[in-house]
Amino acid sequence: CFVEDNTDIIMEGALIARDRVGVQDFVLLDSHTSEAAFLNNLRKRYQENLIYTYIGTLLVSVNPYKELDIYTVTQMQLYRGVNFFELPPHLYAIADNAYRVMCSEYNNHFILISGESGAGKTEASKKILQYYAVTCPTTEQLQVVRDRLLLSNPVLEAFGNAKTLRNDNSSRFGKYMDIQFDFKGAPVGGHILSYLIEKSRVVHQNHGERNFHIFYQLLEGGEKDLLCWLGLERNPQKYAYLIQGRCAKVFSINDKNDWKIVRKAFSIIDFTEKDLEVWKSKVHPVDGNLLLPILRAVFVSLQLLGVHLSILQEALTHRKIEARSEEVLSPLNVDLAFYARDAVAKAIYGRTFTWLVNKINGSLANKDSTRKTVIGLLDIYGFEVLDTNSFEQFCINYCNEKLQQLLIEMTLKAEQEEYEMEGIEWEPIPYFNNKIICDLVEQKHKGIISILDEECLRPGEATDLSFLEKLEEKVGDHAHFVTRKLADQKTRKSIDWVDFRLLHYAGEVTYCAVGECDRGAALEVLCNSKNGIIRDCFLLSELDSRRRPETVATQFKNSLMSLIEILMSKEPSYIRCIKPNENKEPGMFDDCLIRHQVKYLGLMEHLRVRRAGFAYRRKYEHFLQRYKSLCPATWPHWHGPAAEGVERLIKHIGYKPEEYKLGRTKIFIRFPKTLFATEDAFEIRKHIMTLAAIKLEACWRGVLARKEAKKRTWAVEIIRKFIKGFINRKKPLCPENIEFVRLVQYKYLMKLRDHIPRNVLDKSWLQPPSILEEISEMLQKMCTRNLVRKYCRGLTPERKVQLQQKAVTSAIFRGKKEGYQQSINLPFADTRLSEYMSPYSQYATPVVKYDRNGFKARERLLVLTQSSAYVVEMAKIKQKIDYATLKGNSANPSGAASVAWSVQGGDVILQCEHIFETVTKLCMLANKQNLVKVVKGR
Numbered sequence: 001c002f003v004e005d006n007t008d009i010i011m012e013g014a015l016i017a018r019d020r021v022g023v024q025d026f027v028l029l030d031s032h033t034s035e036a037a038f039l040n041n042l043r044k045r046y047q048e049n050l051i052y053t054y055i056g057t058l059l060v061s062v063n064p065y066k067e068l069d070i071y072t073v074t075q076m077q078l079y080r081g082v083n084f085f086e087l088p089p090h091l092y093a094i095a096d097n098a099y100r101v102m103c104s105e106y107n108n109h110f111i112l113i114s115g116e117s118g119a120g121k122t123e124a125s126k127k128i129l130q131y132y133a134v135t136c137p138t139t140e141q142l143q144v145v146r147d148r149l150l151l152s153n154p155v156l157e158a159f160g161n162a163k164t165l166r167n168d169n170s171s172r173f174g175k176y177m178d179i180q181f182d183f184k185g186a187p188v189g190g191h192i193l194s195y196l197i198e199k200s201r202v203v204h205q206n207h208g209e210r211n212f213h214i215f216y217q218l219l220e221g222g223e224k225d226l227l228c229w230l231g232l233e234r235n236p237q238k239y240a241y242l243i244q245g246r247c248a249k250v251f252s253i254n255d256k257n258d259w260k261i262v263r264k265a266f267s268i269i270d271f272t273e274k275d276l277e278v279w280k281s282k283v284h285p286v287d288g289n290l291l292l293p294i295l296r297a298v299f300v301s302l303q304l305l306g307v308h309l310s311i312l313q314e315a316l317t318h319r320k321i322e323a324r325s326e327e328v329l330s331p332l333n334v335d336l337a338f339y340a341r342d343a344v345a346k347a348i349y350g351r352t353f354t355w356l357v358n359k360i361n362g363s364l365a366n367k368d369s370t371r372k373t374v375i376g377l378l379d380i381y382g383f384e385v386l387d388t389n390s391f392e393q394f395c396i397n398y399c400n401e402k403l404q405q406l407l408i409e410m411t412l413k414a415e416q417e418e419y420e421m422e423g424i425e426w427e428p429i430p431y432f433n434n435k436i437i438c439d440l441v442e443q444k445h446k447g448i449i450s451i452l453d454e455e456c457l458r459p460g461e462a463t464d465l466s467f468l469e470k471l472e473e474k475v476g477d478h479a480h481f482v483t484r485k486l487a488d489q490k491t492r493k494s495i496d497w498v499d500f501r502l503l504h505y506a507g508e509v510t511y512c513a514v515g516e517c518d519r520g521a522a523l524e525v526l527c528n529s530k531n532g533i534i535r536d537c538f539l540l541s542e543l544d545s546r547r548r549p550e551t552v553a554t555q556f557k558n559s560l561m562s563l564i565e566i567l568m569s570k571e572p573s574y575i576r577c578i579k580p581n582e583n584k585e586p587g588m589f590d591d592c593l594i595r596h597q598v599k600y601l602g603l604m605e606h607l608r609v610r611r612a613g614f615a616y617r618r619k620y621e622h623f624l625q626r627y628k629s630l631c632p633a634t635w636p637h638w639h640g641p642a643a644e645g646v647e648r649l650i651k652h653i654g655y656k657p658e659e660y661k662l663g664r665t666k667i668f669i670r671f672p673k674t675l676f677a678t679e680d681a682f683e684i685r686k687h688i689m690t691l692a693a694i695k696l697e698a699c700w701r702g703v704l705a706r707k708e709a710k711k712r713t714w715a716v717e718i719i720r721k722f723i724k725g726f727i728n729r730k731k732p733l734c735p736e737n738i739e740f741v742r743l744v745q746y747k748y749l750m751k752l753r754d755h756i757p758r759n760v761l762d763k764s765w766l767q768p769p770s771i772l773e774e775i776s777e778m779l780q781k782m783c784t785r786n787l788v789r790k791y792c793r794g795l796t797p798e799r800k801v802q803l804q805q806k807a808v809t810s811a812i813f814r815g816k817k818e819g820y821q822q823s824i825n826l827p828f829a830d831t832r833l834s835e836y837m838s839p840y841s842q843y844a845t846p847v848v849k850y851d852r853n854g855f856k857a858r859e860r861l862l863v864l865t866q867s868s869a870y871v872v873e874m875a876k877i878k879q880k881i882d883y884a885t886l887k888g889n890s891a892n893p894s895g896a897a898s899v900a901w902s903v904q905g906g907d908v909i910l911q912c913e914h915i916f917e918t919v920t921k922l923c924m925l926a927n928k929q930n931l932v933k934v935v936k937g938r
C-alpha cells in the first residue's frame, strides 16, 4: 500500500502545489538527505499555517497551537472520497484513504500516530474519529455506537490524562482503538487497548504538574451528596496526592465542566449505578467532630476499599520474608511503609483503569457476528529522552523501537515487492535495521527484560546494582549497550554508576537503573476486598505462590508483541506529530527542538528509505496523459500501448538512461529534478496552450456571433414574408403570397392526411381555408370516387347482384310508393322467387329460358299483395311465359299462402308479400323495368 498507486497520486498533488509553499511531499525535495532542507521546507510551510506535509503516504504534522479553520464539516466533505492528489495534505486525506481502501478491498487498516508529548497525537486521533463520525454512513441505531465511540474519549482522558509541564492534557497511557465497520462502511463498534498507564503519577507529581484529571474534576464538579458519601472535601489542598505539583487549578482546564461531560458520557457508555459504586461503596457519613482527621481518612479508606483495618495495617507496615519454607513478617521503617502505601495506591489506580477500559469495550462491542473490517488508531507516546530516564522511558523507547521496526519492514517490503512486480532490477536500500536493539531488549533469557525479570523474581535481596552487574555480564558486549564500567574514557564521564545507556535508532538514552526492580504491591489485601470492582481487578488466583508472577516489564513486552502482531496484519498509514516549541506558542518554530524530533521520529531515515530507489513512479497511462502535450508524436492522442507512448515521450524530452527505469506498468524516475524539469516544460506548454486556447476561443466566439446574426436576419425575413403572405392570402397566386399559400396548403394537406374519410358512408371533410376550397372540393370528389371504387372492388358477386337489384328497385319505386324507404335496408333473398316458383319449376323453366321467338302475348300480369295490386302489361313485356301450363296448376300444391298463381281470363295473377323484390326481379328477368306502372289507390 505504501508505494502503491496512492503514492503516485500524492506525488502529483505535490507537484501541483510545489511552488506555492515549499514542497508538500518531502520526497520531492532535491536534497533529500539534508536535514537543513527538510527543516527549511517544514518551517516555510508552518509559517503559512500549512501544518501538514507528506513523506510519501506518511503525514508529518506540526502542532499549530492555535485553532485553524481546517477541521470544519465542509472540509471533511471536501476530503470525502477524494484522492490525495486533488487536495493539500491533511489528516482527513489519510483517514479517508484508509477508509476508502478498506471499503473497496475489504481489508483492515491502522493509522499510527506518534510524536512526543504535546505534539498533537491525541488531537489528531480525535479529529480522525470525528471525521469518521461525520462522513461515514450511519443509521439511527448506529448513532448510539457513534456517540459511544466519541464519548469514550472524555472518559479515558479524565482517568488517563493529566496536566504535565509539556502538555496541559497529556495522555499518560498508550492507546490503540479499533473502529469496526460493517460491509456498508458504517461504524458499528470498537475496541480499545491501553498500554502502560503512568501509575506513578497517582502518588507523585513533579512541580507544575497534576495528578490525573478525574480527581480534580470530582472535587470541583462532584455533587455535594456524592462528596459526602465519599468522605471528601471540595478543597484539593486537603489531599497530599493532589497538590505535589502545586497547581491544582489550571487556567486552560475547566474541571467542573469536564466533570459534567464525564458523567454524561458514563450514562451513554452504559455504566450502571452499580458500576459507579466505586465512588459509593457504603461509606457512611462520618461525623468529623468525633474523629481526628487522619483517623477519619483511614476509616473512609477502609470502607471504600472494603478491607479490614488490621489486614491493611499489616500490609502497609510489614513485609513478608520467605525464610526456608516459612514466611516471616518483618516490620518496615516509615519510608518503606510510605512506599508500600503508594504501591497500593498505584496498583489500585492502574488496575481500575484497565477495568474501566474493559467496561468501555463492553459498551462498544458489536454483538453481531457478521464480518467486520477495522481501522485502528494508535496514539502512542513518541521517543522520550528526559534528564532522568526511568523504567517508564525505557518501556516507551522500547515501544518506539518496535514500531520503527514495523515501519521499516512494511515500507521496505512494499518497496521490494513493487520492484519485483514491475520487473525492475532490485537495488538494495541501505538502512539501519534496528532489530538488533529490539533483540537486546526483548530476547528470551538474554535480553534486558529477561534479566530484569530474573533479578526481580529471584529469592533474596535484589538491588539496582545487582541488576546492573547482571546486565554487564550478559549483554556487556552488545554494540548498543554501555555502562560506566564498559564505556571508554571519553564517554565514561557522562554515565553514572547506577546508569546504563542504550544506543537507540533515534539516539542515545541513559537510563537510571534505580527502582527498576519493583516487586509489586501488597496484593493480598486487595484480593480479599469486599468492593466488587476491586475484587474484579485483583483476582484471588494471583495469590497462588506456585505461579511465577509476571513482572510489569514482561507484561508490557507481551502486550507490545501482540500489538505488533495486530498491526502486521493490517495496512499501515503513519502520522508523525511534531511539537514546534516548548512554550505551547503559536507560530514559533524552534529549529533545535524540531531537529531533535525529526531525528527521534526517524523522519530522515524514512525519507531516505522512501527515496532510496526512485523519487517518483507513475503508471504509464497517467504519465502519458499528463505530459503527452510535450511530444508531437503523443499529442493530442497516442494510439499505441501507453508504455511505448511514454518511451517515445521521454526520448523526445531527452531523459538520460540513468534518470529513469521502465517497469511493467510504471515509469520510475530517480531524481526529483528530472521530474521538475518535465513539470516545468509542461507548465510552459500549458501556458502556451492556454494562450492559444484563448485566441481560438475569441475567434470561435466571433464565428458564432456572425452565425447568430445571420440567423436572426433570416428569421426576420421569414416573419416579414409570412405577414405579407397573410395579408395577401386571398389574392391569386403572386410573388407576395406564394410562400404563404404554399405553406397553408402544405399545412392543410398534412392535416387532411390525418382526417381523410375512411369509408364511403363517412361524409365528413376537413374545412379548407378559403384559398383552398376549390382544390378541397376536387380532392373530396376524388376521395369519394376512390372510396366507392375501393368499395365496389371489395364486393362479393352475391352482394353485387343484390345491389344491382336494389338499384333497379330504386328506379322503379323511389318516390312512387310508400314503404320503399324502409325496404332499402332489407336484403332481397336469392331464393325467394324461385321459392315461389319452385313447386312450378317445370313451368317456370321457360321464364328463365328466355326465347324471343317463342313469345306469346297475353294481356296483363297482375301482381297482388295483401294491400295492393300491380298490373304488369304482359303484352309489353316480351316475356315468354307458358300460361297454359300455369293455368292448369293454379293451386299451390304445398298449400303455401305467400305465393299463388292464378289465371283469370287472360291475366296471370301472381300473389306475393315482397312486392319490391318480386317486381324488381320480374323486371330484371324481362329487362324492362321502365314498363312498371305503380298505381296509387286501387
Ligand SMILES: Nc1ncnc2c1ncn2[C@@H]1O[C@H](COP(=O)(O)OP(=O)(O)OP(=O)(O)O)[C@@H](O)[C@H]1O
Pocket: 063, 064, 065, 066, 067, 068, 115, 116, 117, 118, 119, 120, 121, 122, 123, 124, 167, 168, 169, 170, 171, 172, 381, 577
Ligand atoms: N491540530 C491542532 N490544532 C490546534 N491545536 C492543537 C492541534 N493539535 C494539538 N493542539 C494543541 O496542542 C495540545 C496538545 O496536543 P495533544 O494533547 O494532542 O498532544 P499529544 O501529542 O497527545 O500529547 P501527549 O503525548 O502528552 O498526550 C492540545 O491540547 C491543543 O491545545
